[in-house]
Amino acid sequence: MQDLGIDVLFKGTNFLRLLQGLWVSVEISLISVVISILLGLLVGILMTFKNPVLRAVLKVYLEIVRIMPQMVLLFIVYFGTTRVFGWDLSAETSAIFVFCFWGTAEMGDLVRGSIKSISKIQFESSFALGMNKIQTYRYVILPQTIRRLIPLSINLITRMIKTTSLVMMIGIVEVLKVAQQIIEANRKASPNAAFGVFAVVFLLYFLVCWPISRLSVYLEKRWAL
Amino acid sequence: MDYAVIESYLPLYKDALALTLKIGWQGIALSLLVGLAGAAILHFKIRILKTITGIYIELFRNTPLLVQLFFLYFALPKIGIKITAQTCGVLGLGLLGGAYMIESFRSGLESIAVIQTESALSLGMTKEQTFIYVILPQAVSISVPGLLANVIFLLKETSVFSTISLMDLMFTAKDLIGMYAKTIECLFLLVVFYLIMLLPVSILGSILERRLRYAGFGD
Amino acid sequence: MSELLKVKNLHKEFGKNVVLKDINLSVEKGEVVVIIGPSGCGKSTFLRCLNGLEEIQGGVITVDGLPVESGKKEITKLRQKIGMVFQSYELFPHLSVIDNLILAPTKVQKRKKEEVIREATELLDRVGLLDKKDYFPRQLSGGQKQRVAIVRALLMHPEILLFDEVTAALDPEMVHEVLETMLKLAKSGSTMLIVTHEMSFAEAVADRILFFDNGEIVEEAEDVKGFFKEPKTERAKKFLRTFEYDSALYI
Incomplete structure (x- = not known):
């Protein structure tokens, strides 16, 4: 398979390096997802409050996340804030900060949606059975919300992993960067390496994201109310 | 902030915006075409094509645009398929977007009750006429919010074009910062x-x- | 009189569940046949078989001598001869009343638009809905929608009309306007097959009554008045009695 440049991957530790690069993306994603889910729960509940100031602030926040490309946010944090505030942020910290900023908004919106989708009658019928507010949330509302939320949060993981491919733009050595390095190093020996290596990177991303999104679809169907 | 600098950079950003919009809208138009075709294939359950469409959706929904672009731009030339950076951008955006547009159109199509089809058929329409005149117009208007969300998503995604040396907004900013x-x-x-x-x-x-x-x- | 619709040994099942067994029927031009029977007796499925919306597992259906076979290309030709009106109207929500009416005649029969519009306007006027010509379905009441649906079927110039419980979804005060329209049609010589739960309407409109139960024609009566006074079979008697109880309850 010389001509497709797949052989490059079996030279030395190349394939292992690629996997390590992938792990960098996955690690950043997982850390960001966990933080986003926790903060998102809070933000989502805040979004259902009727306080006008709070609503306006959250609305602006959501809109920023909705229309600003994550790459722009990465640049602002990594190049912009370090310049303005003079602090020293590593690329990894900047990336995690940006993905949490983005993920919290997404998660918050999902939480708000799930709470809103539970009809008022559910509250009323629980009260009619003599439950208090905490019991109503504990036994009736939250179980329904969480069943709806888990598949959506799992889906957020795949979106996070896909988005982390951007971090190479602020100099983090993840799978794409490693791929470029491998191709560059073998330019002479294997001029077609770009095909094999990028095809494998494509496949690696797919192999990581696909099972997770299948799981999300499966749970969504299984837990459909 | 230095306003003289901003003013002198302005024309560069305007050009970049024009390029981003050009590639963006072409890519989105392509994604809508792919989306419609794919949704129609799934709707009519056309054999073989149905399976191919399914694989396509999974492949492009589960990989980042950046990786797709790298594959199109750096890998394909190695097997003799050379395309310009612009075509690459349009193609990448169109294929990525298509996978999402199919889903939006499909959920619209699925929300139309079966009996609407039956009532069109009982007027003597063919399956194709029923699809074009009765089912699709209703499905499209139901899909509009989903389609627009995809448009926003795709326009945001154009920010990765800079990686294949297209002088879009991101590229311009990065370049100017560097210089x-x-x-x-x-x-x-x-x-x-x-x-x-x-x-x-x-x-x-x-x-x-x-x-x-x-x-x-x-109304 | 000539035979328009012929059903021979029709058999229909959903999986293991037999819904129609050995149905035989012949309808002549200009005849109005009313089908009654308890819910789930197969009468709606029977109508759907007649224009090929349901596949059949045995027997033959012919309209004008041509076989009805679902899935075949010719079915669209046949369906133009068979008009169908549904319980839930099924107007196309994205089209105005007039566009609902002219869609099939212009696209399927390729007739001239002006001519179809002229005819549609005339028919709308006859059912008292001319002023609603440019309304959208959601702006109409159920009874109005159903009258538009009837006009939509008529515009295809069908040779036979199928009505599937067309008043079942309507508020009581709207039932009358729809039945009135159907009665006028019957008097003008249309061939009609009507599934209904409105017994006094059935009595007024029918040339022949078919009583369905459990997927079979249990009783067939040309003497319509006689049937409603004294049905021959025990099952029909029992069925008609439930209606008496119903009305007795409300008095």
């Missing part, structure tokens, strides 16, 4: 230009969504 280190001015312009590009679409999206949700046909 003159006017970081704040460059980032400020970057944000402003993305706002100019995306805010109108976003606002249009919320207006349409509200109208579709509360009204419907005939």
